[in-house]
Amino acid sequence: MKRIALAAALVTALAAALPALAATPTYKGTVGPGFTISMSTKPTKAGTAKLVIDDKSSAHNFHLTGPGVNVKTSVPAVGVKTFTVNLKKGTYKFVCDPHASFMKGSFTVK
Numbered sequence: 001m002k003r004i005a006l007a008a009a010l011v012t013a014l015a016a017a018l019p020a021l022a023a024t025p026t027y028k029g030t031v032g033p034g035f036t037i038s039m040s041t042k043p044t045k046a047g048t049a050k051l052v053i054d055d056k057s058s059a060h061n062f063h064l065t066g067p068g069v070n071v072k073t074s075v076p077a078v079g080v081k082t083f084t085v086n087l088k089k090g091t092y093k094f095v096c097d098p099h100a101s102f103m104k105g106s107f108t109v110k
């Protein structure tokens with residue numbers, strides 16, 4: 001009986017934890033392979049967000065800065081990198097550092 005009670009308690013704890021995890025919004029960013037940088041959807045609300053960045057070029061990177069956030073992929077690295085950030089009110093900018101004058105974008109959190 002003890003084992004069943006423990007299992008039931010675990011299921012209850014997991015059920016309580018899962019919606020919180022699932023609620024973290026995920027946003028995708030892409031840089032390369034050409035001279036392009038973009039986010040398919042942009043965050044608009046403050047709070048924890050997961051950024052999945054697909055860096056497709058060894059000549060570019062994805063660098064996001066804004067209130068409380070400064071995350072980037074490295075220029076020579078290629079691949080998918082995930083960042084968890086705590087977004088606050090304000091404007092966030094993403095650039096490719098070597099080509100920041102024209103490979104850039106932004107979004108505003110309200």
Ligand SMILES: [Cu+2]
Nearest residue numbers: 059060096099
């Ligand atoms: Cu670039």
